[in-house]
Amino acid sequence: MSPAVETLDLTKTFVKKTLKGSIFKRMIRRVTTKPEHVTAVDHVNLQIGEGELFGLLGPNGAGKTSTIKLLCTLLVPDQGTAKVNGYDIVKEPNKVRESVGVVTGGERGLYWRLTARENLLFFARMYDMSDHVSKPKIDELLKLVELDGRADETVEKYSRGMKQRLHLIRGLIHDPAILLLDEPTLGLDPASARVIRDFVKQRLQREQKKTILLTTHYMDEADQLCDRIAIIDNGKVIGLGTPAELKKSLSQADIIQINASKVPEAAESLLKNIEGISEVALSFDDSDAGRAQLRIHTMDAESVLPEITQTLVSKGVKIHALQEIEPTLEDVFIGLTGRKLRD
Amino acid sequence: MSLGKEWRTFNAVFRRNLRLFTSYSTWLIATIIWPIPLLAMNIYQYLGVASSRSVSTTLSQNYGLTLSGMIIVGTVVYLLYNRLLWSTGNSLQTERWMGTIDVLFLTPASRLTMLLANGLSSLVEGAWWIVAIFLLNWFIFGIQLTVTSWPAVAITLVSTMIALVAVGVFFASFFILSRAADQMASSLQAPIRFFSGVAFPVAALPQALQFVSLVIPVTFAISALRATLLSGGGIVDILNQLLPLYLFTAVFLFVGYFLLRIVEKRAKKDGSLYQM
Numbered sequence: 001m002s003p004a005v006e007t008l009d010l011t012k013t014f015v016k017k018t019l020k021g022s023i024f025k026r027m028i029r030r031v032t033t034k035p036e037h038v039t040a041v042d043h044v045n046l047q048i049g050e051g052e053l054f055g056l057l058g059p060n061g062a063g064k065t066s067t068i069k070l071l072c073t074l075l076v077p078d079q080g081t082a083k084v085n086g087y088d089i090v091k092e093p094n095k096v097r098e099s100v101g102v103v104t105g106g107e108r109g110l111y112w113r114l115t116a117r118e119n120l121l122f123f124a125r126m127y128d129m130s131d132h133v134s135k136p137k138i139d140e141l142l143k144l145v146e147l148d149g150r151a152d153e154t155v156e157k158y159s160r161g162m163k164q165r166l167h168l169i170r171g172l173i174h175d176p177a178i179l180l181l182d183e184p185t186l187g188l189d190p191a192s193a194r195v196i197r198d199f200v201k202q203r204l205q206r207e208q209k210k211t212i213l214l215t216t217h218y219m220d221e222a223d224q225l226c227d228r229i230a231i232i233d234n235g236k237v238i239g240l241g242t243p244a245e246l247k248k249s250l251s252q253a254d255i256i257q258i259n260a261s262k263v264p265e266a267a268e269s270l271l272k273n274i275e276g277i278s279e280v281a282l283s284f285d286d287s288d289a290g291r292a293q294l295r296i297h298t299m300d301a302e303s304v305l306p307e308i309t310q311t312l313v314s315k316g317v318k319i320h321a322l323q324e325i326e327p328t329l330e331d332v333f334i335g336l337t338g339r340k341l342r343d
Numbered sequence: 344m345s346l347g348k349e350w351r352t353f354n355a356v357f358r359r360n361l362r363l364f365t366s367y368s369t370w371l372i373a374t375i376i377w378p379i380p381l382l383a384m385n386i387y388q389y390l391g392v393a394s395s396r397s398v399s400t401t402l403s404q405n406y407g408l409t410l411s412g413m414i415i416v417g418t419v420v421y422l423l424y425n426r427l428l429w430s431t432g433n434s435l436q437t438e439r440w441m442g443t444i445d446v447l448f449l450t451p452a453s454r455l456t457m458l459l460a461n462g463l464s465s466l467v468e469g470a471w472w473i474v475a476i477f478l479l480n481w482f483i484f485g486i487q488l489t490v491t492s493w494p495a496v497a498i499t500l501v502s503t504m505i506a507l508v509a510v511g512v513f514f515a516s517f518f519i520l521s522r523a524a525d526q527m528a529s530s531l532q533a534p535i536r537f538f539s540g541v542a543f544p545v546a547a548l549p550q551a552l553q554f555v556s557l558v559i560p561v562t563f564a565i566s567a568l569r570a571t572l573l574s575g576g577g578i579v580d581i582l583n584q585l586l587p588l589y590l591f592t593a594v595f596l597f598v599g600y601f602l603l604r605i606v607e608k609r610a611k612k613d614g615s616l617y618q619m
Contacts, residue, residue, distance in 0.1 A: 014613065014614055015613065066614075069445075069614075072449055073449075073611075074445055074448065074449065074611065075611055075612075075614055076608075076611045076612055094451050097449055097450065097451050098451055100449075102445075102446070102449055104445075104446075107442070108441070108442025108443070109442055109443055109445070109446045110443070111359065111363065111441065111443065112441075113362075113363050113366040113367070114359065114362060114363070114366075118359070118362060121355075122355050122358075122359050123446070123450065125351045125352065125354060125355030126351075126352060126355050126447070126450035126452045127450055127451065127452075128345075128347075128348045128351055128352075128451065128452075129351075130351070154366070170446070
């Protein structure tokens with residue numbers, strides 16, 4: 001059986017634009033210097049099976065959204081190609097667009113002065129659906145995301161979570177086989193995010209058997225939802241597998257998590273110098289107070305622990321909690337890049 | 344191309360625009376008020392220096408026009424031009440500003456049909472302006488229309504509107520490319536107003552400047568309407584104006600359509616379509 005989505009050396013490069021300097025300086029720079037390029041998607045090869053919920057996990061700017069935009073034909077690749085629902089994104093863009101529903105996170109992508117029902121009716125017509133087909137479908141979809149009671153209110157009165165639910169059903173209006181969800185829970189409160197996640201997993205994947213490609217920089221979201229995950233950084237896929245497989249790839253490493261205050265920024269490099277420590281990731285909760293969390297990867301926690309505590313205490317660090325933890329996808333990312341996802 | 348599909352796209356955009364238009368009370372008020380000061384400005388620039396009779400006599404002797412007749416038609420066409428340029432040309436830029444351009448471009452709907460629907464839906468405002476200006480003139484100046492062929496008037500009006508939508512289609516691509524649609528549209532307003540003879544006869548311009556007027560479709564639209572509404576001209580009398588207008592319409596639509604395709608292709612390559 002052929003995959004629902006398949007990318008073959010998919011590559012996209014952009015010219016780096018800068019707004020530094022006056023308009024004249026920028027014009028002179030444009031003429032006199034060679035443009036700098038940024039590779040947003042770098043020879044990506046993925047295969048997503050029918051009915052699979054596949055995650056692209058990576059920090060902001062990793063190339064997740066560019067990958068989605070390539071797959072839905074909003075961008076054209078510089079190299080390589082992809083097949084979506086069996087259609088080539090370069091040669092058959094119209095067929096691809098009919099096959100996918102795209103849902104982006106955030107507040108944009110809806111007409112705020114129209115009601116939810118008017119928005120859906122508008123997009124249904126743009127997908128060449130007749131009103132007698134789309135109207136019952138709209139009722140059904142509104143009910144599905146529990147917006148039926150407020151369907152005739154303008155979108156500007158909606159909460160962020162309600163707008164996101166509307167985004168989701170807008171992407172479903174033409175009943176696409178494949179859904180591309182770009183950061184669907186971005187900026188939502190935990191309760192609204194949970195509603196979206198449950199809907200995606202339960203309704204869309206389990207009941208409607210949709211193939212779903214979801215991008216996120218929330219590791220818990222990827223862990224909970226996805227059958228398989230590709231970890232992406234600087235446009236490259238650097239890890240691929242089920243969440244369990246990815247975590248297992250770190251199973252030989254011990255992970256120590258320390259919560260402390262008065263942590264100097266140099267703590268990361270000091271700890272990295274200790275023999276036996278492979279990675280250290282430092283993230284500040286409150287940089288003024290030096291309150292931070294350290295995640296340390298080592299092959300043998302027991303042997304390096306005394307030196308870790310000694311090094312930190314000698315720098316005036318106050319340790320509040322220290323524990324050995326099970327690896328998460330965050331640790332997988334640290335193990336692969338040496339950085340935390342949020343960095 | 345399926346006519347049913349194009350009709351659905353047209354219908355969707357047309358109805359959405361009307362709904363959006365009526366949802367802003369400020370737009371409604373502006374639409375009602377706007378023709379009044381513009382018309383007054385055009386008229387009082389003459390009445391400030393001479394009486395209505397004296398200006399009309401001069402215009403009639405030299406150019407075969409009356410003051411109110413000249414101003415009415417010029418103002419109507421100029422208002423339509425502005426409305427259609429903004430609504431058609433600026434429509435994709437507006438979608439970008441509203442954050443809906445990517446979801447819109449994800450649909451298989453024709454871009455050209457979207458643009459045409461954007462332009463023609465704005466004629467609801469345009470229709471009010473035409474009526475308002477004629478009513479104001481009737482009350483204020485007691486203008487007498489000397490129409491002998493209403494079909495000629497209707498053909499001229501429809502031809503003018505289609506030509507102006509075509510101009511909008513042509514500019515839509517430039518506006519996307521530059522991402523400075525507002526500034527570009529604004530910078531076009533004064534030159535068009537000047538060269539097309541909105542508030543004075545084109546024949547009053549120096550010969551060299553009259554050549555510039557000949558590349559502006561608005562000039563021919565104004566001229567044709569003046570002939571049908573005020574001089575009692577029929578279809579045969581305005582062929583000299585209508586034929587260039589149709590030529591402009593065909594060229595602008597044809598070039599605009601291909602330009603739009605090129606621009607979209609380029610924007611998909613450099614990712615600029617979705618950036619503000």
